[in-house]
Amino acid sequence: MQKIIDRFVKYVKIDTQSDENNPAFPSTEKQWDLAKVLVEELNEIGMQDVTLDDNCYVMATLPSNVDFNVPTIGFVAHIDTSPDYSGTNVNPQFHPNYDGKDIVLNKERNIVLSPSYFDDLLQYKGQTIITTDGTTLLGADDKAGVTEIVSAMEHLINNPEIKHGKIRICFTPDEEVGKGAHMFDVEKFGAEWAYTMDGSQVGELEYENFNAAGAKVTINGKIVHPGYAKGKMINSMLIANEFIAALPKNEIPQETEGYEGFYHLHGMSGEVEKSTLEYIIRDHDFKLFEERKVTFQKIADTLNKKLGSDLVQVEIKDQYFNMRKKIEPVMHIVDIAEEAMKQLNIKPLIKAIRGGTDGSQLSYKGLPCPNIFAGGHNFHGRYEYIAAESLQLATDVIVKIAELTAERAK
Numbered sequence: 001m002q003k004i005i006d007r008f009v010k011y012v013k014i015d016t017q018s019d020e021n022n023p024a025f026p027s028t029e030k031q032w033d034l035a036k037v038l039v040e041e042l043n044e045i046g047m048q049d050v051t052l053d054d055n056c057y058v059m060a061t062l063p064s065n066v067d068f069n070v071p072t073i074g075f076v077a078h079i080d081t082s083p084d085y086s087g088t089n090v091n092p093q094f095h096p097n098y099d100g101k102d103i104v105l106n107k108e109r110n111i112v113l114s115p116s117y118f119d120d121l122l123q124y125k126g127q128t129i130i131t132t133d134g135t136t137l138l139g140a141d142d143k144a145g146v147t148e149i150v151s152a153m154e155h156l157i158n159n160p161e162i163k164h165g166k167i168r169i170c171f172t173p174d175e176e177v178g179k180g181a182h183m184f185d186v187e188k189f190g191a192e193w194a195y196t197m198d199g200s201q202v203g204e205l206e207y208e209n210f211n212a213a214g215a216k217v218t219i220n221g222k223i224v225h226p227g228y229a230k231g232k233m234i235n236s237m238l239i240a241n242e243f244i245a246a247l248p249k250n251e252i253p254q255e256t257e258g259y260e261g262f263y264h265l266h267g268m269s270g271e272v273e274k275s276t277l278e279y280i281i282r283d284h285d286f287k288l289f290e291e292r293k294v295t296f297q298k299i300a301d302t303l304n305k306k307l308g309s310d311l312v313q314v315e316i317k318d319q320y321f322n323m324r325k326k327i328e329p330v331m332h333i334v335d336i337a338e339e340a341m342k343q344l345n346i347k348p349l350i351k352a353i354r355g356g357t358d359g360s361q362l363s364y365k366g367l368p369c370p371n372i373f374a375g376g377h378n379f380h381g382r383y384e385y386i387a388a389e390s391l392q393l394a395t396d397v398i399v400k401i402a403e404l405t406a407e408r409a410k
């Protein structure tokens, strides 16, 4: 396991933070640093067709070692870390044989990772917890995934008695700014299906995510001197208030879970003459998702009717869709992952993602792509951590999936 840990540490020490405000691709030059290291390392361990394209996607092949046809499968992870928190000078701390108590990340600044707040920690009692020093994120999201894929490929190369078909791997930039799949060359990748190694706790297996849209409401008013405003002034902010109040009160992020969708007001600005509301609309169910968009428009129509003028304008843009629609026709790819976990005594935790994933975009681009745990917790901040044992388990899952895919093709 030490080799996997060392590999993980090597990757997290390379700053690869992406930048949501830079339209360039990749959004930051420093992502090339890790991409180049990976190219070198993949060549070293004996991978073939190792390529780094103009958009900073690393791809490589592990050829089949059997003489019958096996579907080509892929594994995908992202090299960038979140713009939400610093990824400069990541300094991993090791807490072997974790005793279930508070972990002091930074004594000077009194930063503590406590199981009384983050109770997930307790499931890793007795294991080696890898944390930050409290000043940066860790980058287990998703350098854990990168580590696990490289380590699994190395394991397969060094253990040729494990039979597998052709395996393709890809490391993408800019996942954290929602563009990891944008320049992904699905045809060049050439896999029948793939898995992103980008989930959180051990056992996670996901093939459903939200259908998502962004909505902007613009409300026009009319300004008149307040002393002489009777019957003349139209205060756009008060109409905005009516719009907000007309949406179902409980269908908001802080009141919903599981398969419950929501409307989320994430921005507003206003003065008498003009107000804007920024919403995101989310639902796993496509029909309910469409209905939510209709509800949104209806509120605007009702207000306009009442006001006698089209003062309320709604602009709705679809953002991404639930990959379930693309996975259901090929459910065996989820079954294989589930079976792999069971054979390794890992309890599969199959649940719907309350968000998006690169896998959903890839699925719609023709590469069905469920998501598997990479092992980390508390992504995008200083409390991020991973158990070293989880790095090993996810590596084992990849190996097992490769093995099972070949077995089933016999």
Ligand SMILES: [Zn+2]
Pocket: 078, 141, 142, 175, 198
């Ligand atoms: Zn991630």
